[in-house]
Amino acid sequence: MDEARVLKSAHEISLIRRANEISSSAHRKVLASLHAATNETQLEAVFLQTCVAKHAKNQAYPPIVGSGENASTLHYEANNEDLAGRELVCLDASCEWQCYAADITRTFPISGTFSQEAAAIYEIVTEMQTRCIEALRPGIIFRDLHDMAMESAIRGLLRLGILKGGTYEEIRDAGTGRLFFPHGLGHHIGLETHDVDGARRLLVANTPCTSTLSVPPPPQRPYTHRRKLEAGMVLTVEPGVYISRYAVSVYGADPKHA
Numbered sequence: 001m002d003e004a005r006v007l008k009s010a011h012e013i014s015l016i017r018r019a020n021e022i023s024s025s026a027h028r029k030v031l032a033s034l035h036a037a038t039n040e041t042q043l044e045a046v047f048l049q050t051c052v053a054k055h056a057k058n059q060a061y062p063p064i065v066g067s068g069e070n071a072s073t074l075h076y077e078a079n080n081e082d083l084a085g086r087e088l089v090c091l092d093a094s095c096e097w098q099c100y101a102a103d104i105t106r107t108f109p110i111s112g113t114f115s116q117e118a119a120a121i122y123e124i125v126t127e128m129q130t131r132c133i134e135a136l137r138p139g140i141i142f143r144d145l146h147d148m149a150m151e152s153a154i155r156g157l158l159r160l161g162i163l164k165g166g167t168y169e170e171i172r173d174a175g176t177g178r179l180f181f182p183h184g185l186g187h188h189i190g191l192e193t194h195d196v197d198g199a200r201r202l203l204v205a206n207t208p209c210t211s212t213l214s215v216p217p218p219p220q221r222p223y224t225h226r227r228k229l230e231a232g233m234v235l236t237v238e239p240g241v242y243i244s245r246y247a248v249s250v251y252g253a254d255p256k257h258a
């Protein structure tokens with residue numbers, strides 16, 4: 001059964017597409033509401049209301065609305081802090097359509113305009129995602145796309161001077177890039193937000209259609225299996241660059257990263 005779920009039918013893809021259309025509309029509504037919002041909770045409410053108004057009453061996972069430093073917490077879900085004095089908000093939220101999930105994450109400038117520093121990081125992430133999407137095709141190994149995204153992240157952070165004191169190869173081999181890009185590039189998506197991939201057993205257990213809604217983990221370390229992608233597979237491509245004070249302190253204490 002798991003193997004049968006790896007390749008989606010045209011009907012399944014249409015359901016995933018509809019979930020993405022509604023979720024994208026809700027993201028745009030949140031963006032348009034930023035000027036009037038004062039708290040993360042209000043943005044969550046806008047997202048949920050937009051989905052429900054379009055008959056998508058179930059979320060693929062609880063919305064994550066992290067402003068300021070909360071945006072660098074992969075599993076932040078309190079969604080209850082004030083926006084005052086904060087520059088960015090990360091919205092990781094998507095609905096389901098007939099039990100099929102979407103998974104969309106975007107980062108918005110609360111003021112309506114990115115600062116120079118935020119824009120520079122945003123451009124790196126855009127490059128990471130664009131390169132990988134352009135390379136996505138049958139026959140590609142997804143792990144290779146993760147490595148491509150990591151290369152873009154490291155080279156971009158070197159250009160900005162955030163990473164320094166070593167070559168791209170030295171930083172890559174030391175694993176320092178994981179300080180800023182700590183999760184995998186993406187995952188299969190379908191009945192589960194993190195759907196089966198044909199290599200590991202995963203039951204439908206975390207959607208409102210079958211059980212209690214729970215937050216899916218962020219994409220884990222890139223898959224080690226080398227299965228080539230096939231037509232009909234549906235995957236997310238969700239790279240990120242996170243700057244966390246705590247993570248920097250942990251990595252900075254290790255001489256190979258300092």
